[in-house]
Amino acid sequence: MRKFRLPLKSNYLGFGICLIFCGAAFCLRPSHCAADDANTSSQSSSKIQQKTLQNNQQKGIAPASTKRPYVVAIDPGHGGIDNGASIRIGARTVTEKELTLLVAKDLAEELRKRGFETVFTRDHDNDVSLADRTALANRAKASIFISIHLNALEPKNKNLVPNGIETYILNSTNDNSSKRLADLENNVLKDSKVKSASSTSNIELIVKDVILEANLKPSKELACAVQAHLKKVARDRGIRQALFYVLLGADMPSILIETGFIAHPDDRDRITNPKRRRALAVAIAQAVDDFRHRRKNPAIARQLNQCRVKD
């Protein structure tokens, strides 16, 4: 798998690395900041906490969990004036933005059943810029970011509409169909809120590059877990890579799932049919569960390690 890198000025790299080793960049991750805070807490504070714990135990009050929640940021693609892909069926137009929201809501329910916390980038039909979607996930300190879409690629042969599910990670590609698809999904970029590379400082680029590099492997593992479960409910089109702008801002492992071709009747039915849509959501939620616990399960860890990304 080839590595994606932002354009960097090499003379800033040393400074960037220094920043990271000095701990400044690590404080982008709340867990590290929390650890620092814990180390600096005073002995007297610790004694007070110990006393409070003892008092609570005597009163039969269960201690509050200090475990950091596992938050899944769910991004239903498009919304508002951006319909995404659409198809005319009789008198009605079916849009990608409505189908992605249906999948996102079912997925959130399935994840919550499994003890995950969820946060939506949108939960109704409204405009959210691509940059704001990951900014929201970063602010929520999400553990992973999942963007839900439907494939909009036009078939070469009108009588032969492709079908199936594919999961993408952020990386450069030589594959023309992946490039075309990313262009379609990035089309909404005519967005004044989106920062251009020229308005981003070199330090920001360096830190971003390090974050992207660190997230490449776990993003691939997450994509592999998702695809391994999704192929039970749909045709498997594999794990692919492309430069999807919506994934670029994520400070956590991130994937984009093309949950089917909007032009294909069976792919569309898999989402509009509540029972089939639920099966799709269950498959993604099971995959998130596998990914979260992969280090405790050698068989899953091995499977995710061995899976291949198509170029």
Ligand SMILES: [Zn+2]
């Ligand atoms: Zn889309």
